[in-house]
Amino acid sequence: MSVGVETPPPVNQRPEGRYHAKDFKGRVDPDWCPGCGDFGVLRSVQQTAAELGLDPHRMVVVSGIGCSSNFPGYFNAYGMHTLHGRALAVATGVKMANHELTVIVTGGDGDGYGIGGNHFAHMARRNVDLNYFVMNNQIYGLTTGQVSPTSRVGMRTKSTPFGNVERPVNPITAAIMNGATFVARGFSGDQKHLRSLMAQAIRHTGFSFIDIFSPCVTFNHDNDFPFFKQRVRRLEDDGHDPTDWKTACEKAMLWGDEIYTGLFLEVKAPALHELEPILAEGGPVARRPLGLTEDQARALIEAMV
């Protein structure tokens, strides 16, 4: 067998409303702790996919390693549960090989901002058309509670028994500075808002990033549901202009009695696959016939003689 000489399938999707959230339920049930914030994120992606009428077989969900990275197993779509920190790199390979697929990348703060930080910076810069949903719980949960790149100063964990001295990364300003074209923050405890952000992210062509507060009920007792419920405030209620990156950064820096969620920034810019000349025609490279044509072979030899 050889890879498709046939015309690539049309990108059409089922009409909105044809799918239900349960159509996106995976083969196994999550093993997350009862009350984990990740349940709300999973439900939100399932409902958003149904609302947008995305076909499961035209979606790929790619994750790294961590509690939240178990996501692909709980979701009905093509899935890749890859290495710790490497989901964005793998997902970029998938997207550039077949740009007709909708690619969602899920993971946690350690996976994305720690071990995978380099890829985060570069995929944002490249504006790869990925939807990157980070379940940020400010702790390493799967390894039973160590400090993470987003843990607050002073936080006591198993690896910082006397309190964390390192300042946390700000994923929102980091994403903006690295050139992400869609930057938002959501909260697992406000699923309606989260779904709206996810739908906008998936519709946005380019690197769409949502940092999602997804509290760990087992290992992070500082940043729990009540902590966020009392503080989150929607940007849109404040009339934030998502084309204004300076205000977006200012609002992203606020971390106190009020913490903003919502769409910080959306910029129109061509995505990497739209800039790649070889994709101008011929469909996804993954579906093109293999091997060289006679003309190509002749030209290669002529150049050497």
Place this chain on the structure above:
Amino acid sequence: MTAGDFDIAVAIGGAAGQGIATPGNVLARLTARRGLHFHAYNAYQSIIRGGHILLTMRLADRPIHTHGDRIDLLVCLNQDTMDRHLDVPGPGGHILYNADTITPDHTPDGVELCGLPVAELTDNDRNRLVQNTVAVGAIAALLGFEFDNVEETLAQQFARKGEDVVRQNVAVARAGYTYAESRFAAVPTPAPRGPTPLAVWTGNAALAMGGAAAGVRFYCAYPMSPSTGVLHWMAQHARDLGIMVRQVEDEIGVANMAVGAAHAGCRTMCATSGGGFALMTEAIGSAGMMEIPVVFINVQRAGPSTGVPTKTEQGDLWQALGASQGDFERLIVAPRDALDAMNTIPELFNLCDQAQCPGIVLSDLLISEGTFTVDPAEIDLHPEIDRGQLIVEGRPGGDGYRRYLDTPDGVSPRAIPGLEGYVHVVATDEHDEDGVLVSDEFTNPHKRRQMVEKRARKMAAVRARIAEPVLEGPADADVTLLGFGSTWGVIREAAERLRAEGVSVNHLHVKWLVPFPGEAVAAAVNGARCPIVVENNHSGQFYRYLRSETGVTITHHIRKYDGEPFMPHHLVEGVRELQTGGTEVYVPVQEVMV
């Protein structure tokens, strides 16, 4: 005249930035168009300006597979080259140099010192590169090339820079040609003409072309010497050939991106050197676990760590063997030269697709950065393409697909994302036939064992498909030389020479390292009177691996680990030394100091 009469080595030495590459390319093209064989090795340093570079180019009227032992015609672009190598050519040799700026310390016996009055010949041209073109003309005259050929080649070389540049270069080359022709004795055998024009390539170009021929649709890399030539070739040809080429932020990203593209259905390749390969290793294991075929090329340089970035070594064999934690199925192959590299890539892709596992290619600086002629008729750009059990058509409404179905041969039909009816998850965690993580239910020893055994079974078919090494030379010989990878050419030439000198020698060269043709190698070693392992590293990596796979022991070794490749006489002398029993490990001295 019989084949073998014309065999001459020209070396050009100078500092980085003095423009050695251009005269090298011109000479390569001149030689190839004439149908003569060419084999070049460039000894250089990781330096941007300065240092010492020596480009050795051997020209012959028969196929040659090493840069040889001698320098017959030395071109000095600076005083340093003159001082270092004045005594290398020896009787019958020529030394060309810019007489305005370079002075030989003495006149070696039997050597013709060919000082070129560059300023006079070029009308005081101030261009510092002009001496190179004068030298090209003079070399061509001494080798017996007609000037028309030189003119034609220069026109081709400088075509993109415009007619004026071509005209100036031709005029300067002609001045050097005429001067040398009238004042210096030519080499004893003028360059003949071969039956048909040959092509010129590098080993990296050959690896890249092998990928293109195999149907590579995705290539990604991070620049690292001496593998970067593959990236350059791919980037240059990406648009014409429809190959997605990406430069990535690091080799961890490269390897993982490659895994993603391969899973999506592309034949995918990436190349690096040992340091980058170290960063790729976790992803190589992930391709093994997820059963995704990807080809990883390691162009070895002298290590460890940053090592000697511009020098060659066969020091990454055990790195390749140990690339990634755990037991998993992967293929490792070491091509013997550029043409073999080209042909190996499509073969490896077929095997990787059939066995759904990663493949590793061990090249090295010697193969990858060498410049060689090749008969275009030998380049197969339309190799067989077999993607194995790959599902490319959807089945609306279909269900029950199991990505890791336990089959008798261990191969589970592989569906690529985008197809209806085959939705599944692949995982780097151990999983069951359905792709569900074993740890998602509870760590299940039976399922773990089932999957380990399923994956392992895939190798039986690979073993049956790969060629076993064949003994070259007389079956019953006094000495059997064993090697792997890039030492094939030099061992072959040394064996020929030893046979000519009356020593009975044969040669067993191993290409497939995993799976290892243990029985064939053990049989050859057990049948040998005096087996000698030749390898370009200190600790005997190939020998130790051979021993671990076969249980046979060998006491005689020739090893080189100074960064420079073997020359044939190193092996000839090593065999003689080992035969007289003075030592068990012979380490040749590198006499050309570069």
